[in-house]
Amino acid sequence: MLNLTINNQPIEVTEGTTVLNAARQAGIEIPTLCDHPHLTPFGGCRLCMVEIDGFRTLQSACTIPVTNNMVVRTDTDKVKTARKFVLTLIFSERNHFCPYCQVSGGDCDLQNAAYGEGMTNWPLPPNWQPYPVDASHPNFILEHNRCILCRRCIRACSELVGVNTLGVEERGAKTFVIADLNVPLGQSTCVSCGTCIQVCPTGALIDRKSAYLGHEKNLDIQKTICVGCSLGCGIQVVSRNGQVIRIEGDWDSSVNSGILCKTGRFAPLADDRERLTTPLVRNDGALQPVSWEEALAAVSAKVQPADQVAALVSTRQSAETLHLFKHLFVDGLKSSMVTSLEEGSATTLPSQFAASKGKAFEGTLKDVEQADSFMIFGADLVNQHEVAGFFARRLMQNGALLVVIDTGENPLNNLANCALTPKTGKELDLLTGLMAAISRLGQNKAGFTGDAIAVMNAAAEISGVSTDLLLEAGFKFASTARPVIIYDAAHVQNLDVFNALVRLAEISGAKLVNPKGGANSLAAAQYNLDKPFRLNGHKAAYVVLGDEIPSERLVKALEKVPFLVVQASHTSKLTAGADVVLPVTNWLEQDGHYLNAAGQLQKAEKSLSTSGTDVRTNEEALKGLAQQFNLAAAGDWKAELLQRPSPVEITVQAA
Amino acid sequence: MTKPKVASDWLAGCAGCHMSLLDIDERIVTLVQAADLRATPITDLKEPDETGVAVGILEGAVNNSANEEVAHRMRSRCSVLVALGDCAVFGGVPAMRNFFPLDEALRRAYIETESTDENGKIPDDPELATMTRARSLQEVVPVDIFVPGCPPSADAIFYVLNELAQGRKPVLKDEKLSWI
Numbered sequence: 011m012l013n014l015t016i017n018n019q020p021i022e023v024t025e026g027t028t029v030l031n032a033a034r035q036a037g038i039e040i041p042t043l044c045d046h047p048h049l050t051p052f053g054g055c056r057l058c059m060v061e062i063d064g065f066r067t068l069q070s071a072c073t074i075p076v077t078n079n080m081v082v083r084t085d086t087d088k089v090k091t092a093r094k095f096v097l098t099l100i101f102s103e104r105n106h107f108c109p110y111c112q113v114s115g116g117d118c119d120l121q122n123a124a125y126g127e128g129m130t131n132w133p134l135p136p137n138w139q140p141y142p143v144d145a146s147h148p149n150f151i152l153e154h155n156r157c158i159l160c161r162r163c164i165r166a167c168s169e170l171v172g173v174n175t176l177g178v179e180e181r182g183a184k185t186f187v188i189a190d191l192n193v194p195l196g197q198s199t200c201v202s203c204g205t206c207i208q209v210c211p212t213g214a215l216i217d218r219k220s221a222y223l224g225h226e227k228n229l230d231i232q233k234t235i236c237v238g239c240s241l242g243c244g245i246q247v248v249s250r251n252g253q254v255i256r257i258e259g260d261w262d263s264s265v266n267s268g269i270l271c272k273t274g275r276f277a278p279l280a281d282d283r284e285r286l287t288t289p290l291v292r293n294d295g296a297l298q299p300v301s302w303e304e305a306l307a308a309v310s311a312k313v314q315p316a317d318q319v320a321a322l323v324s325t326r327q328s329a330e331t332l333h334l335f336k337h338l339f340v341d342g343l344k345s346s347m348v349t350s351l352e353e354g355s356a357t358t359l360p361s362q363f364a365a366s367k368g369k370a371f372e373g374t375l376k377d378v379e380q381a382d383s384f385m386i387f388g389a390d391l392v393n394q395h396e397v398a399g400f401f402a403r404r405l406m407q408n409g410a411l412l413v414v415i416d417t418g419e420n421p422l423n424n425l426a427n428c429a430l431t432p433k434t435g436k437e438l439d440l441l442t443g444l445m446a447a448i449s450r451l452g453q454n455k456a457g458f459t460g461d462a463i464a465v466m467n468a469a470a471e472i473s474g475v476s477t478d479l480l481l482e483a484g485f486k487f488a489s490t491a492r493p494v495i496i497y498d499a500a501h502v503q504n505l506d507v508f509n510a511l512v513r514l515a516e517i518s519g520a521k522l523v524n525p526k527g528g529a530n531s532l533a534a535a536q537y538n539l540d541k542p543f544r545l546n547g548h549k550a551a552y553v554v555l556g557d558e559i560p561s562e563r564l565v566k567a568l569e570k571v572p573f574l575v576v577q578a579s580h581t582s583k584l585t586a587g588a589d590v591v592l593p594v595t596n597w598l599e600q601d602g603h604y605l606n607a608a609g610q611l612q613k614a615e616k617s618l619s620t621s622g623t624d625v626r627t628n629e630e631a632l633k634g635l636a637q638q639f640n641l642a643a644a645g646d647w648k649a650e651l652l653q654r655p656s657p658v659e660i661t662v663q664a665a
Numbered sequence: 666m667t668k669p670k671v672a673s674d675w676l677a678g679c680a681g682c683h684m685s686l687l688d689i690d691e692r693i694v695t696l697v698q699a700a701d702l703r704a705t706p707i708t709d710l711k712e713p714d715e716t717g718v719a720v721g722i723l724e725g726a727v728n729n730s731a732n733e734e735v736a737h738r739m740r741s742r743c744s745v746l747v748a749l750g751d752c753a754v755f756g757g758v759p760a761m762r763n764f765f766p767l768d769e770a771l772r773r774a775y776i777e778t779e780s781t782d783e784n785g786k787i788p789d790d791p792e793l794a795t796m797t798r799a800r801s802l803q804e805v806v807p808v809d810i811f812v813p814g815c816p817p818s819a820d821a822i823f824y825v826l827n828e829l830a831q832g833r834k835p836v837l838k839d840e841k842l843s844w845i
Contacts (some may be wrong), residue, residue, distance in 0.1 A: 109751050109758055109815035116843070128838040130811035131754045135804055140764040 014080040023076055030058055030071040033084065040084050041093065041123045043100075043211050044160035045072045048261060048268055049169055055160050056096045057123060060084050068092055090127065097124050102134040103183065104141060105155040111213040112221040119211035120158060144189075146196030149276050150207050150217050152187065157214040159185050163206035170269050172403030175200045187214075201392070202272040203400070208258055219279050220248065220256035232617040233260055235604060237326050237529035237597045238273040239395050240356075241265060241375060242606030245274060247598060247617035254279060254598060254618065265375065265606065271396035278598075283559075283580035286593035288624050290585075297591060302626065302634065308590050310638035312573045313343070313550045320347040320548040320571070323539060324558040325528030328602020328614065331628045332530060333647035335554055336537045338632055342641045347541070347548060351558060354540025355500040356527035359508045360657035361535050371512070372658040373494060373521030374608035378402065381494035383411040383487050385520065387437075387511060388501025392421035395525035395607075398496065411486045415440065416501075428483040432473035435503070440480075441510040443469025445517050447477070447484030454488070455519035484518075493520035500527075524657065526607040532658070533605040536651045549573060553584065556628055557596035560584040577631050593625045600627040605651065609658040669830055671720045672713035673705040673749075674739060676732040677759045677799060678725025681816040682750035683707060688819035696823070699830035713742045720745050720829050726752040726759040727805045731794035740806040745829060748802040749822070751815040758815075759799040767796055810835060818843070 011022050016033050023032045028051060033040050043055035053073035060071045063081035068089065071082075083089065100106075100120065108114040108121055116122070124132075141154035159178070164187065167176040175198050179188050189198035207215045223229075229250050236243045236257075244263020248256040257275050261268040289305035290297040300308070313319050321339040323332060332350075339348040354361070364370060378384075378401045391399030399422065406412055406425065414426040417437065423429040432440040446465035449458035470477045487493055495515055502508045515522045526532055534540060545551075550573040553560075557579040565583045568574055576588040579596040594600075601616040626634070636644075648662050675683060683706055689696070696702075703718055704710035713721060721743025727736055740746055751757035762770045776785045802808050812825055821841050828835035 105764070107751070107755060107757065107760060110761070125842045128836070128842065130813050130837050130842065131748070131801075131803065131808075133803070135801070136756075138763045138798075 012076050012078045012080075014076050014078070014082060016082040017085055025076075027076050028072055029060060029062070029069070029074050029076055029080070029082055032076050033071065033082075038084060040071050041126055042072060043119055043123060043158060044162060046162050046165075046209055049162060049165040049209070052161055052165065055100070055158065057093060059089060059092045059096070061086050061089055093123075093127050094129060097127060097129060098132040098134055100158050101132045102136045104157060105136055105138075106212075111156060112216060113213040116225050116227055118213060144195050146194035147200065147202070148196065148218075149202055149204060149272075150195075150215055152195055153214050153216055154186065155214075156212050157187055158212055159187070160211055161187075162209040162211060163187065163215060166205045166209045168407070169404065170267075171201070171203050171205050171400045172405070172407055173199065173201050173203070173400070174407070176206060201396070202276060203270060203396070204272070204275040205259065205269050208268070217256055223255045224250050229255070230617075232615055233262075234598075234615040234617055235263075235265075235606075235612050236270070236274040237604060237614060238271075238277065240526040240529055240531045240607040241395055241397050242529065242604055242608075242610065242612050243270055243274055243397055245270065249618060252618055265608075265610075265612075266397050269397060269400055271400070273396065281557075281580075283582070285580055286578060286585065286591060286625070288593060290588075290591040290593075292589045297586075297588075302592075302624070305590055305592055306634050306638050309552075309575050309592075309635060312589070313552065313575065315343045315639075318347075318548050319343055319345050319550040319552055320543070320545055321345055321349075321552045321554075322543065322564075323350050323534070323554040324556040325350050325352050325530045325534050326556050326558050326597060327530060327554060327628050328600070329530060329533040329605060329611075329651065330602045330647050331554070331632065332533055332537050332539060333650060334629060334632045334636070334644050336539060337644035338636050338639070338641060339552070341644075342636065342639055347544065347546070348539065349541040349543055350528075350531075350534040350539040351553075351555075351561075351564065352527045352531060352534065352540075353542050354535060356524070356531050357499060357535035357657070358540050359499050359502055359505060360524055361540065361654070362505065363508060363512065364655045364657040368655055370609070370656055370659045371522065373523045374610075374658060375401070375523070375525075376608065377492070377494050377521040378496065378523055379405075381405060381410060381492050381521075383413070383490040383493045385413045385415065385483075385487050385493065385495045385518075386420065386422060386426075387415045387495060387497035388417075388420075389496050389498035389525060390421060391496065391525075398523075398525055402496075411490065413483045413487045427486050428479065430475050430479060430483055432475055436473040437503070438507045438510050439469045440473040440475055441507065441514050443473060443475070443477075443480045444484050444487075445510075445514050447480040448488045448514075448517055451481065451485050451488070453485065454517045456513075456516040458517060487520070488518040493518055494523055495520045496523045496525065499524055524607065529604050529606075532607065532609065532656065532660075533603075533651060536605070536654050536656060536660075538654065543567070545571065550575070553577065554628055554632070555579075555582070555584060556594060577628060579625070592631050594631050595620055595625050595627045599625070600629065602629065603647075605660065607658070609656060609660040611648075611651075611660070611662045668699065668701040669719035669832075670701045670703050670714060670717075671705075671722065671826070671830075672703045672710075672718045672739070672743065673722035673724070674713075674735055675706055676723060676725030676735060676753070676802075677728040678750060678752045679758070680706070680724070682724040682753075682822075685814075685816035685819050686749075686822050689823040690819070692823050696826055696830065699827065713739060715742065718743050720747065720826075722747045722749050723753050723802055724749045726756050726799045727797070727802060728759050728762070728799040729794040729796050733797070733805060736802060736805050745809045746802075746806065747810045747812060747825065747829075748808045749812050750817055751813055753802045753808075754811045754813045756799055756801045760801075762799050767798075771796070812837065813842075 059068040144152040243266035244260030259268040450462040555578040
């Protein structure tokens with residue numbers, strides 16, 4: 011512990027604490043601009059200058075570590091004059107005219123800092139140099155005129171997301187934030203995660219959807235979780251008058267610590283499908299609006315326990331809804347074809363393996379965050395589960411290695427140290443070859459039986475991946491301390507390949523991580539909603555589609571069903587062909603629990619109100635139907651989550 | 666003791682700051698009891714007294730020779746000059762024009778606007794004021810008190826004027842200094 015005084019107040023801090031953080035711990039305010047709690051200190055804006063005894067000049071509090079018996083002053087005239095001078099220089103450098111900026115009036119760190127110092131004007135005239143505006147990106151605009159070169163966006167792009175699209179060119183007053191080698195953002199390597207917008211202290215990065223729609227103090231902000239995929243990232247839903255205007259990453263979330271991907275941040279706002287607002291029943295060939303009671307009666311008239319109804323549910327639904335769905339169709343209507351829209355593609359094999367082992371065997375996203383080498387087996391971490399891809403990318407710039415195994419073109423191939431492309435269907439041979447290579451190199455943490463060289467040669471021959479590549483990949487992957495295999499179960503064709511993957515993990519000492527599928531993929535698997543969907547003379551089908559977009563395959567498969575009920579929030583090809591359509595809430599309008607890929611149970615909060623409309627939550631709709639059948643109440647959804655052995659340790663203690 | 670005289674005028678602005686001044690509502694009574702409101706855009710007198718006023722208030726940026734004249738006249742006739750609103754303090758919205766050449770701005774305003782017919786032309790009467798770069802008031806004359814905001818809140822304006830009427834120099838800070 012180190013002792014220091016700030017403004018004569020004695021403070022004790024741990025070694026390595028910066029003066030700025032020491033001041034914050036003691037509740038002493040030091041204004042900052044370039045500093046951000048989730049980014050490394052930079053010392054670029056000079057606003058946090060403080061006076062320290064023994065130093066000839068003022069020092070930036072964000073970068074200077076505390077030493078024992080340091081004497082710091084933050085409120086002297088020298089400091090205050092310096093702050094005003096720094097702000098004057100920043101204001102006059104580019105064109106900071108508050109009246110026409112969307113963040114002016116409380117949301118701008120620069121304006122707040124100036125008002126905080128009691129500045130009513132700045133004595134240096136601005137330089138009136140117009141700077142370009144980069145509006146080439148579909149989601150946001152980079153307005154260089156309002157940029158203060160604090161480099162928060164650049165640090166976020168590199169330290170948090172690991173993408174490194176943003177950087178600077180030139181020096182001094184000519185410094186400019188650029189994308190890649192100075193190309194328009196829309197044509198750059200930007201992955202549209204939007205983290206830069208979230209950290210920008212001024213109005214330089216403008217979110218196209220939410221700019222000018224209101225100051226933060228007038229907006230409704232609800233913390234919840236994203237249901238875009240099974241990672242369960244923490245988000246903040248920013249809305250006004252019941253309309254979502256922006257989604258931000260939740261800095262306090264233990265899953266994603268603030269970062270989000272394009273699916274989490276921008277996709278929900280781009281949804282322009284037409285909403286369903288009233289129950290519809292097909293009458294004389296056309297869907298006619300009816301009341302909920304009539305619609306539910308129409309369903310119960312046609313759907314009977316003896317009829318063999320096929321039932322499908324979206325994995326975007328909460329555990330409560332999934333549980334009720336299972337109770338209604340399996341226990342109540344005695345249907346044999348009850349499954350999720352995902353049909354267990356991301357969970358069946360691992361669940362079977364866990365059942366045979368009787369215990370959890372998978373690692374979690376936390377292992378990904380701490381890994382020093384990655385093997386990606388078929389997983390597409392750019393278009394799905396992208397935040398896990400960001401974790402890998404940011405570790406890779408600190409030296410973590412990446413081996414990609416994919417029969418096709420994997421989007422991370424260009425970043426891989428080793429990209430193995432086996433012939434389709436020959437993944438098993440490749441994995442065997444890799445195990446042989448690892449044991450041949452003496453890097454194996456578990457025994458390998460057989461003649462390694464012969465196995466390797468045979469594997470190379472069949473899979474089409476050379477022995478040199480096998481050895482290189484094997485060495486890179488297995489020689490590290492914390493290797494992680496991220497696999498996509500949908501890419502594992504059969505149990506043999508799966509067993510080989512597990513064996514490879516044992517031999518290389520790696521953790522096996524399955525990012526799974528939809529938001530509640532794991533919960534659906536735990537409720538046994540993971541069968542392949544087959545229609546076999548079913549007279550009726552019930553689809554809890556929710557806000558999911560139905561696949562062409564599903565629409566086609568259900569075309570021939572005599573009686574189709576769809577519970578959905580938006581119109582789609584599926585609802586167009588349905589006999590009864592029940593209008594329900596989307597993910598933001600209902601609450602419930604989600605079991606993420608790491609087995610952590612999280613609660614999604616209701617962020618938007620549906621009062622005044624005729625839509626019901628998915629859970630309410632199913633409850634209404636259960637009443638029609640006079641079904642007894644369902645059991646405990648939480649307890650039933652734990653009944654089946656899970657591939658990953660499940661923590662039901664909701665965070 | 667005689668009441669201090671106050672005069673105001675507007676330059677290249679939108680009159681919004683004077684509207685905000687009227688937003689002080691019934692407190693204007695307190696103000697006229699404490700001060701003598703002379704030439705303002707909302708009273709009948711058109712020029713500040715030649716004998717001088719205690720407080721001069723100007724709204725708007727300086728963007729032509731006529732504005733310059735008004736600014737100089739006000740400065741020469743008042744003891745304390747107040748720059749009211751972002752245009753007077755920083756240049757504000759009129760200063761957006763500075764990022765374009767003058768002829769381009771004039772062409773856009775008088776010829777290319779959607780509501781202009783084919784007869785639109787840039788006014789060229791020799792009696793018209795000459796356009797200049799849009800400037801903040803302090804670039805033209807010395808300013809004593811700055812009241813930023815677009816517009817400044819009625820509370821801030823009342824506070825400033827009331828302090829001046831009481832013979833004190835107003836200091837805007839904390840909650841009085843916020844931009845809404």
